[in-house]
Amino acid sequence: MDVPDRSGRSKPRRGTNWLHRLIANPAFQAWAAQNPFTRSISRREGADLFNLVQGFTHSQTLLAVVELRLLHRLYDAPAIPSDLARLCDLKEPSMVVLLQATAALRLVKRQKDGRYALARKGAALLGVPGLEEMIRHNRLLYRDLEDPVAFLRGETIPEVAAFWPYVFGEGAAINPEASQEFSRLxxxxxxxxxxxxxxxxxxxxxxxxxxxxxxxxxxxxxxxxxxxxxxxxxxxxxxxxxxxxxxxxxxxxxxxxxxxxxxxxxxxxxxxxxxxxxxxxxxxxxxxxxxxxxxxxxxxxxxxxxxxxxxxxxxxxxxxxxxxxxxxxxxxxxxxxxxxxxxxxxxxxxxxxxxxxxxxxxxxxxxxxxxxx
CATH class of the missing domain: 3.40.50.150 (Vaccinia Virus protein VP39)
Structure with a gap:
């Protein structure tokens, strides 16, 4: 078993891959980020890691976009943040935050005149049957994973399970509305x-x-x-x-x-x-x-x-x-x-x-x- 050092990290057992030990060394990471032969790899992997870290904000940004029907509002023509804020009942600074995030996710694009327009990926999202409903539905899974360790240990009661009444056989007779809702989804x-x-x-x-x-x-x-x-x-x-x-x-x-x-x-x-x-x-x-x-x-x-x-x-x-x-x-x-x-x-x-x-x-x-x- 690995033994934790003073930093809380586990000291690798003898025989652990030397390359992994090198990559996990903060001094090596700092060197690799500056070295002309390794910095492109280092930066790319760093960006990938940060995308993993911030993934939850992507999903919540997506949910806000769907709930506010932002892509639908841009379907016919580009719009300025103040107009979109009024339509979505948001203050303009909050709308700008959402629009910038949505543009970063390439669902909309920011134009030179300050307006925001629907991007190709955003149009594709609108064209996939059921995708918006699935994004809304994922709120259940998101709440179920709020404490992922407790979830994996079986210490929680997942909300998603309550959405699947007819998986349990007689559940459909008990809750036909829920089974029909699932069937529509x-x-x-x-x-x-x-x-x-x-x-x-x-x-x-x-x-x-x-x-x-x-x-x-x-x-x-x-x-x-x-x-x-x-x-x-x-x-x-x-x-x-x-x-x-x-x-x-x-x-x-x-x-x-x-x-x-x-x-x-x-x-x-x-x-x-x-x-x-x-x-x-x-x-x-x-x-x-x-x-x-x-x-x-x-x-x-x-x-x-x-x-x-x-x-x-x-x-x-x-x-x-x-x-x-x-x-x-x-x-x-x-x-x-x-x-x-x-x-x-x-x-x-x-x-x-x-x-x-x-x-x-x-x-x-x-x-x-x-x-x-």
Missing amino acids: MADSQSLVAQEILSTISLKGIKHLLDVAGGSGVFLSLALRQYPGLTTDLFDLPTVIDTARTRLDAHPGRVQFHSGDFRNDPLPTGADAISLIRVLFDHQDDTVRALLRKVHEALPPNGRLIIAEPMSGGTRPDQATDVYFAFYTKAMGTGRTRSADEIMTLCRAVGFRGLRNPATHRSYVTSVVTGFK
């Missing part, structure tokens, strides 16, 4: 996920697709548009099915709806492919094993399995999934962000074969695992 972002899945894998050759826990039907809606010969089933809780019916009415005769809870009810049979879109990371391993076993039993020989959700980088940790999604699923209290290898191991254990993890364009949106019975 998921639906807003599901279109990006659906696009990513269908640009990564092909559904050619599939005649009938069952989407388990298919929510409001966003994935099926896009799949039905891209594959005119496809017929589908959607299986989900009764409180969610009604939302899906409204969306999928545009595809008469091509969708059958099945109400149920996959933990307690059998899955519909007759599909030659079954999809699990953002389902497994909601649940612990025992629930996932039971679900995969049901999926395997419901499929015919050579039936196809499609799993899509944010996945851990595993042996190559991923900044999006191993930070945001890993902490989020821990806050849920029921789920876990798994690597593709972990998911494929669970699939093999119930009999799936030919498992693959094709690369997606945006792993922070989703990753994909496919296999066959």
Whole structure:
């Protein structure tokens, strides 16, 4: 075990990497910042470290921008701080602070005449379905992580967990409004996920697709548009099915709806492919094993399995999934962000074969695992 020195730092054990000891030396850091051969590296790594330190202010700046609809107010034309302050019910000095911070984050840009205009990244934020709602929703996670050590030790009661009533099965019956709110939030972002899945894998050759826990039907809606010969089933809780019916009415005769809870009810049979879109990371391993076993039993020989959700980088940790999604699923209290290898191991254990993890364009949106019975 390392022994703390007078500064409170641990003295490294013999054999610790000499380079790490050198880099951790304040005298070396001062020298590296001035040396012409190392200063660019030193400054870049210093800036990266400071970005880690100030990350919480980025998220809170973003929340203020969304709550005040700042980007929406700049959508049609640039504006001066005093006008924006009046519209947002802020004093002008406070608005200037927010605008400067937002410009530094490249969501807006400051013009030479003193006005602020929407930047390309800000316009992109407005164009991503559900992103503003997710930013608002993250207030729950932010509060849950106020004391991260207590959170990791399991000494807190996360607010995020209260937002997931139907993960616990009968919670949906107890609080249908909360489950519907979650379904709306998921639906807003599901279109990006659906696009990513269908640009990564092909559904050619599939005649009938069952989407388990298919929510409001966003994935099926896009799949039905891209594959005119496809017929589908959607299986989900009764409180969610009604939302899906409204969306999928545009595809008469091509969708059958099945109400149920996959933990307690059998899955519909007759599909030659079954999809699990953002389902497994909601649940612990025992629930996932039971679900995969049901999926395997419901499929015919050579039936196809499609799993899509944010996945851990595993042996190559991923900044999006191993930070945001890993902490989020821990806050849920029921789920876990798994690597593709972990998911494929669970699939093999119930009999799936030919498992693959094709690369997606945006792993922070989703990753994909496919296999066959």
